[in-house]
Amino acid sequence: MTVSSDIPETESWFHRNQQRIAPWLFLAPGILFFAVYVIAPVFQSFNLSLYEWDGLGEKTYVGMRNYEDLYWEYVDRDAFFTSLKNNVLWLFLYLLAIPAGLFIALFLNQTVRGIRIYKSLFFFPFVISQVVVGLVFTWFYDPTFGLLNTMLAWVGLGPINVLGNENLVTYGIVAAGLWPQTAYCMILYLTGLNAVDPEQIEAGRLDGAKGWSMLWNIILPQLRPATFIAFVVTIIGALRSFDLISIMTQGGPFGSSRVLAYYMFEVALSEYGFRMGYGAAIAVVLFLIMLCFITYFLWSMYREEKGH
Amino acid sequence: MFPKPIEKQSQAAQVAYKSLLPVALAFWLAPLLAVALFSVKPDADFTSGNYWGLPSSFEGATNYGQVFFNSDMPRYLLNSFMITIPTVIGAVALSSMTGFALGIYKFRANLWIFFMFVAGNFVPFQILMVPVRDLTLELGLYNTKTGLVLFHVAFQTGFCTLFMRNFIRALPFELIEAARVEGVSEWRIFWYVVLPLMKPALAALSVLIFTFIWNDYFWAVVLTQGIESQPVTAGITSFNAQFRAAYHLMSAGSIVAALPPVAMFFLMQRHFIAGLTLGAVK
Numbered sequence: 001m002t003v004s005s006d007i008p009e010t011e012s013w014f015h016r017n018q019q020r021i022a023p024w025l026f027l028a029p030g031i032l033f034f035a036v037y038v039i040a041p042v043f044q045s046f047n048l049s050l051y052e053w054d055g056l057g058e059k060t061y062v063g064m065r066n067y068e069d070l071y072w073e074y075v076d077r078d079a080f081f082t083s084l085k086n087n088v089l090w091l092f093l094y095l096l097a098i099p100a101g102l103f104i105a106l107f108l109n110q111t112v113r114g115i116r117i118y119k120s121l122f123f124f125p126f127v128i129s130q131v132v133v134g135l136v137f138t139w140f141y142d143p144t145f146g147l148l149n150t151m152l153a154w155v156g157l158g159p160i161n162v163l164g165n166e167n168l169v170t171y172g173i174v175a176a177g178l179w180p181q182t183a184y185c186m187i188l189y190l191t192g193l194n195a196v197d198p199e200q201i202e203a204g205r206l207d208g209a210k211g212w213s214m215l216w217n218i219i220l221p222q223l224r225p226a227t228f229i230a231f232v233v234t235i236i237g238a239l240r241s242f243d244l245i246s247i248m249t250q251g252g253p254f255g256s257s258r259v260l261a262y263y264m265f266e267v268a269l270s271e272y273g274f275r276m277g278y279g280a281a282i283a284v285v286l287f288l289i290m291l292c293f294i295t296y297f298l299w300s301m302y303r304e305e306k307g308h
Numbered sequence: 309m310f311p312k313p314i315e316k317q318s319q320a321a322q323v324a325y326k327s328l329l330p331v332a333l334a335f336w337l338a339p340l341l342a343v344a345l346f347s348v349k350p351d352a353d354f355t356s357g358n359y360w361g362l363p364s365s366f367e368g369a370t371n372y373g374q375v376f377f378n379s380d381m382p383r384y385l386l387n388s389f390m391i392t393i394p395t396v397i398g399a400v401a402l403s404s405m406t407g408f409a410l411g412i413y414k415f416r417a418n419l420w421i422f423f424m425f426v427a428g429n430f431v432p433f434q435i436l437m438v439p440v441r442d443l444t445l446e447l448g449l450y451n452t453k454t455g456l457v458l459f460h461v462a463f464q465t466g467f468c469t470l471f472m473r474n475f476i477r478a479l480p481f482e483l484i485e486a487a488r489v490e491g492v493s494e495w496r497i498f499w500y501v502v503l504p505l506m507k508p509a510l511a512a513l514s515v516l517i518f519t520f521i522w523n524d525y526f527w528a529v530v531l532t533q534g535i536e537s538q539p540v541t542a543g544i545t546s547f548n549a550q551f552r553a554a555y556h557l558m559s560a561g562s563i564v565a566a567l568p569p570v571a572m573f574f575l576m577q578r579h580f581i582a583g584l585t586l587g588a589v590k
Contacts, residue, residue, distance in 0.1 A: 019494065023409040036443070110314050127572075129541050130525065140342065145357075191581060261434050283432065
């Protein structure tokens with residue numbers, strides 16, 4: 001602060017307005033990066049979805065044709081609606097991670113010796129990359145030696161080829177995805193349970209609340225923040241599902257396990273691909289689905305902010 | 309505490325609970341235990357159909373030795389580190405500044421900018437894919453680690469800003485007011501007053517971003533393609549192609565690829581969990 005006295009003119013102007021300018025200086029690098037790599041590309045994709053483009057040559061404006069092609073499935077039979085249907089399936093089945101995570105959290109919320117290690121080990125699947133989870137589950141389902149069929153054989157069932165069966169494949173992949181996601185929800189609930197007010201539990205006990213009614217009326221309302229985050233991350237995770245499908249089936253058999261995220265990649269970048277405009281149109285559809293949830297999340301956060 | 313502490317229940321319930329714990333854990337981690345078992349088996353066990361029995365000989369050292377000395381795995385691991393660590397530093401640096409700006413100052417656009425970061429953090433990757441790939445190509449950064457790092461830093465800034473801003477909001481504001489009364493400049497308030505208080509948040513974010521970026525697969529596939537720049541998540545598919553049907557080696561490779569974030573988690577557990585709950589659940 002002694003140095004600044006050498007340049008009184010600029011110093012005083014900056015000083016007077018410091019509190020108005022400072023936030024923008026702090027924000028500038030972050031906003032610049034985010035605008036270039038995240039915000040602008042969203043709009044560019046919207047624009048690109050109106051063109052036909054192979055990624056190298058000239059772009060040709062085709063209006064809404066990419067969307068019409070998607071809707072009527074002129075380009076790939078059954079691809080769009082199968083993907084859409086699978087996305088819906090993912091969304092609903094993935095939400096099972098929330099009750100499953102709560103269940104495990106309740107199971108582990110004790111203070112016996114070594115429970116901390118157990119909690120960490122139960123959380124383990126979430127830390128592993130989805131690529132490895134995908135590989136592990138591919139072997140788990142393997143019809144010749146997989147652990148699943150080995151176990152089924154013990155009870156006289158099987159063998160079933162989960163990933164080779166058009167009707168089972170999506171369920172099989174979702175099950176693999178539920179494994180880490182349940183672990184995530186579990187840790188959210190364990191943290192939440194830690195903060196539950198013991199006095200309210202005692203009061204509930206005195207009123208005769210036990211088991212289910214205690215859980216439903218006293219515990220769950222206090223776990224609301226945890227449930228909200230579990231809901232957000234699970235929805236996002238479900239709509240982002242890509243890694244597992246890419247590793248386990250590459251959309252197969254016969255495209256039956258595609259979701260929009262994978263279909264888009266296949267159209268735009270895989271060996272079938274380089275239809276960038278068409279891919280962008282798929283991405284826009286996926287984005288619009290996500291936008292419904294994003295709007296809801298932001299609205300909830302907005303109410304929270306105003307409440308404070 | 310809910311459910312009712314097990315110590316307050318009958319002796320039988322306690323014994324049952326304590327014996328159920330390891331069984332439940334074994335079931336929960338069964339797929340992983342299977343891979344761990346595979347990774348120490350000799351090749352011969354797979355040809356003779358001894359998948360699930362005890363290994364006929366313990367070949368852990370040979371298998372992991374193969375992965376480390378006779379494959380491209382070390383190179384991929386190195387790439388992963390060279391992508392992950394700069395990303396962590398970049399994203400944390402940018403977001404401690406944005407988080408500070410949004411957490412401390414009151415100005416009209418504040419909430420809207422905050423929501424922009426949050427919303428951007430939730431968009432599906434596919435809507436960014438083609439433009440980001442183009443941009444990276446134009447910058448001459450396609451198939452380089454730098455290209456991947458730049459994108460990751462930008463994208464993770466969204467999530468990190470959300471976290472940092474909420475954390476800074478919970479700090480005692482009087483500290484900043486007091487510093488302002490003393491005439492301390494805003495930059496010095498950030499550097500000397502707020503940043504030291506943010507250590508737990510910085511730690512939490514660093515571990516979390518490390519895991520996210522290490523485990524990224526989609527962007528690795530979109531923005532890189534060769535051994536000189538691909539991280540281990542993408543590299544493992546070429547590794548598996550090289551050792552097709554050699555389950556003992558593929559298992560060992562998977563375990564090696566998964567290990568760094570696991571180690572990170574066990575070393576920094578408390579920070580990690582604080583980060584995962586987005587600071588909202590205390």
